[in-house]
Amino acid sequence: MERRIILDPGQWIAFMVVAVGAMIMLGPFYFMFVFATHSNTDILSVPPPVWFGGQFVANVQVLLEKLPYFWNNLGVSFYVAIITTALNLFFCSLAGYAFATYEFRFKNLLFMIVMSTLLIPPFLGMIPTTLIMTLFGWMNEPRALYLPMACSALGVFLMRQYISSAIPRELLEAARMDGCGEFATFRHIVLPLTGPAMGTLGLITFITSWNNFMTPLVVMRDMEMYTVPLALRALQGSGQVPWGAICAGSSIAVAPLLVIFILASRRLIEGMTAGALKG
Amino acid sequence: MSAVMERRETPAAAPVKSRRRWLTRKTAPYVFISPFFILFAVFGLFPLLFTIYLSFHYWDPSTGLGGMKWVGFENFTFVLTDDWFHKSLYNTFWIALVSGVPQHLAAIPLAFFLHTRLSRWRNAVVGLYFLPFITSTVAISLVFTSLFSRDYGLINVLLTQMGQWEVAGLRPLGWVFPTENIDWNDPGYTKWVISFVVWWRYVGWNTVLYLSALQTIPKDLYEAASIDGASRRQQFWHITVPLLRPMMFLAITLSIIGNLQLFEEPFILTGGLGPGGTSIGGPDQAGKTAAMHMYATAYIESDFGTASAVAWLLFLIIAMMTWANNKAFKEKS
Incomplete structure (x- = not known):
């Protein structure tokens, strides 16, 4: 059914508006990368640069002068994000499996409690987080960041949806007939079949942890233990603002997200909206 | 097996x-x-x-x-009569409204356009608009701080060039665009800048929500309407908008909950903790939201009791606004 579409002026305007909108969406990213490759004097000239320059390495050096622990911060961010992701994949799939395939008392009530925790606004947890981490002596410890987020409600929901639709009950019954224990059934039958949902959940968790700002802000006090967003924030403040270095650091912080997004944007969008749509 | x-x-x-x-x-x-x-x-x-x-x-x-x-209810009575809390609430509602309403006004037509006009490129365009939602708020707010800076910021350069554009000795665009650099840090502009960044960040998210609702509307409804001679615009107003109502309710609810607890965007855009780490919210605290007020009370003034009271009051306000929105939607239908 190939047919030529002839556009009237109104439709042309609509296309133009959508295209300009897309440029507004992409612009800040583009200029972040461009400014990351220019020196401060270039950026602060009129008109500012609009194409890539050759100062990226110099900017990273300025960044390292201002933030001597930046590579460390990058490591903390990666470490926390990876552990958070691993814990979520395990705990959420286990809980999602229980909600999807077992019949047990209070199942619906318990599931409602899980979903209602999504409504608790994050700012409400800020002061309590400081308190509890001080109490446990976990200030400046990565576990203060990954343990509270080790099993997200959205993850439980996503895994429940996927397991109940993708894994036939007969398969589980057959495994049990063969004498497979409860955990072994999960480990050897269910887990290998949850690949796609695990992928989505893993990426969402990684991104959420990577971008998290509020929790590190109140539990990471030593520069050395800052996560990347926290380190970048520390560049603000008095004196000459090193825009080139800030943009270089921001580019490094955003780059992993862009890679993930380019590889899996559809899956991510579907996974992130699923909780809002069906929950 | x-x-x-x-x-x-x-x-x-x-x-x-x-x-x-x-x-x-x-x-x-x-x-x-x-x-x-x-x-x-x-x-x-x-x-x-x-x-x-x-x-x-x-x-x-x-x-x-x-x-x-x-101290009994002292923290609550203090917060409720505190001018700084009132101001932060005013800022919060201002930003929530000015960034929130245009989010939906842009997202609904955009979703409709993507749904009806694009098929092969739809996912790519949706992806572009969604990108701001998944990126680090801190990183991107810092980039915006640079773009909005007064003397050399790209946005001022663009705006003033439009404003100073001369044709035959006249400046035809001078009445819409500024002819001189704007100081975006000025208290009069702070909230506009924050609202713009928040709008920028959440338009794609809302578009995706509306798009998924549009995709559940059966195609034969539109076919029947066009056989009856309804124009595209009539179809939009009489089929699409009524059937989008449930999604509008959900998306607006999420916007209310999200916008009333803004913290990261205003925090970074107003310069974080400021020089010396003692002030927050920029000049005249024009960009200080209620969540930032809570943060400042706890971590700058070291008053955790009062900060907890601020947190719970803000939570109650969010719950009340969500409830009011629920009521408004129910009454209309």
Whole structure:
């Protein structure tokens, strides 16, 4: 059914508006990368640069002068994000499996409690987080960041949806007939079949942890233990603002997200909206 | 499957089974969901209840747990009569409205356009608009701070070039665009800048929500309408908009909840903790939201009791606004 579409002026305007909108969406990213490759004097000239320059390495050096622990911060961010992701994949799939395939008392009530925790606004947890981490002596410890987020409600929901639709009950019954224990059934039958949902959940968790700002802000006090967003924030403040270095650091912080997004944007969008749509 | 078969035949399988005898079909689901509930109890519920307790006390954390003093409702009466809290609430509602309403006004037509006009490029365009939503708020807010800076910021350069554009000695665009650099840090502009960045960040998210709702509207409704001679615009107003109502309710609810607790965008855009780490919210605290007020009370003034009261009051306000929105939607239909 190939047919030529002839556009009237109104439709042309609509296309133009959508295209300009897309440029507004992409612009800040583009200029972040461009400014990351220019020196401060270039950026602060009129008109500012609009194409890539050759100062990226110099900017990273300025960044390292201002933030001597930046590579460390990058490591903390990666470490926390990876552990958070691993814990979520395990705990959420286990809980999602229980909600999807077992019949047990209070199942619906318990599931409602899980979903209602999504409504608790994050700012409400800020002061309590400081308190509890001080109490446990976990200030400046990565576990203060990954343990509270080790099993997200959205993850439980996503895994429940996927397991109940993708894994036939007969398969589980057959495994049990063969004498497979409860955990072994999960480990050897269910887990290998949850690949796609695990992928989505893993990426969402990684991104959420990577971008998290509020929790590190109140539990990471030593520069050395800052996560990347926290380190970048520390560049603000008095004196000459090193825009080139800030943009270089921001580019490094955003780059992993862009890679993930380019590889899996559809899956991510579907996974992130699923909780809002069906929950 | 083959893994299971092998396991059953190896002699080692028997002891593994007996070791997990407590894990029966009855107990297993409770064990499997327990990590969520244990983690939530320790890191979610207990601390939340503790802040309720704390909101009735005066407490400076540097005095240790023994330094708490019962003050009854004093924290709440103080916050409710505090001008700074009022101001932060005003800022919060201002930004929520100015960034929130255009989000939906842009997202609904955009979703409709993507749904009806694009097919091959739809996912790519949706992806472009969604990108701001998944990127680091801090990183991107810092970039915006640079773009909005007064003397050399790209946005000022663009705007003033439009404003100074001359045709035959006249400046035809001078009345829309500024002819001189705007100081975006000025209290009069701070909230506009924050609102723009928030709008920029959430338009794509809302578009995706509306797009998914549009995709559930049956195509034959439109076909029937066009056979009856309804124009595209009429179809939009008489089929699409009414059927989008449930999604509008959900998306607006999410916007209310999200916009009333803004923290990261205004925090970074107004310069974080400011010079010396003692001020927050920029000049005249024009960009200080209620969540930032809570943060400042706890972490700058070291008054955790009052900060807890601010947190719970803000929570109540969000709950009330959500409830009011619910009511408004129900009454109209």
